[in-house]
Amino acid sequence: MSLDPINELAELFRRLPGIGPRQAKRFVYYLLNADPATVTKLTDLLGRLRSQVKQCPDCQIYFASDNKNERCITCRDTTRDHSLLMIMEKDVDLEPMRRAGVYSGYYFFLGGLVPILDKEPARRVRLAALLRLIESKNKELKEIIIALATNGEGENTVDYLRQSLKSLVEKYDLKLSLLGRGLSTNSELEYTDPETISYAFKNRG
Structure with missing residues (x-):
């Protein structure tokens, strides 16, 4: 009923x-x-x-389409820095990074995080799409920046990504970095102010 x-x-x-x-x-x-x-x-x-x-088939963000473009405006922008790729959890994390005005590369959105002790992590994030994107950008890509929440699930996802991307990082001699100090424990990018994000980006490693 x-x-x-x-x-x-x-x-x-x-x-x-x-x-x-x-x-x-x-x-x-x-x-x-x-x-x-x-x-x-x-x-x-x-x-x-x-x-x-x-x-978007590249970064996986949702965008309003006029049916003329299959990719989002950021992925179509050829003036951006092709050597940088930033991995974020969700679409709404993009706005604080844009406001910070310190990043000019491309993005990829995982669509979620991997819970601690999860037995099927590949179902939680868009790993296959991420691997395809890295392969397609390998000639110009130099650095992959992981920008996730600093909580338990975020840290667990970082560990999962390190393991999953290890072979490609070694194959193409890529730098894998994290946002630096400035982000407090249990903070999410969605709610982080531009000044803090700017500091964390400049001090990534």
């Missing part, structure tokens, strides 16, 4: 990151009291997410 529409929608909202049951219910009641135009607009935008947003 299905839930009533209020509880069913609240259950869907609860699947969003950081949303608890009370917040989920608030969203539902907001929509119930909103003017019809707002609800119609929301419905339209949700539909367009599927039809007008693509995932």
Whole structure:
């Protein structure tokens, strides 16, 4: 037996990151009291997410597409530094790095982190796509920078990447570095200020 529409929608909202049951219910009641135009607009935008947003085959970021370009604007930018590749967890981590204004290379987004003691880490991150990208950039790529959260899962993912990338790093004589001091323990890039990111980037190693 299905839930009533209020509880069913609240259950869907609860699947969003950081949303608890009370917040989920608030969203539902907001929509119930909103003017019809707002609800119609929301419905339209949700539909367009599927039809007008693509995932870049190179860096894996989601971007609004005009159907003329298969790759995102960053991966299409030939003026960026081809010798640098930064690995980040998720799309929203990109904005703080952009605001810091210290990085001019390319990106790759893992789509998640590897939990400690996870038995199938390759299912948690986009490792196969990352390996393909590194292979395709091997002639110009010089350094891979890992920029992940400084919590347990982030550190575990760093260890997993070191092991997974070891053969390619040695094969192409690549430098593998981490963001330096400045990022406090358990911090996430998404919530880190540009000054801290700038310092951590300049002191990577």
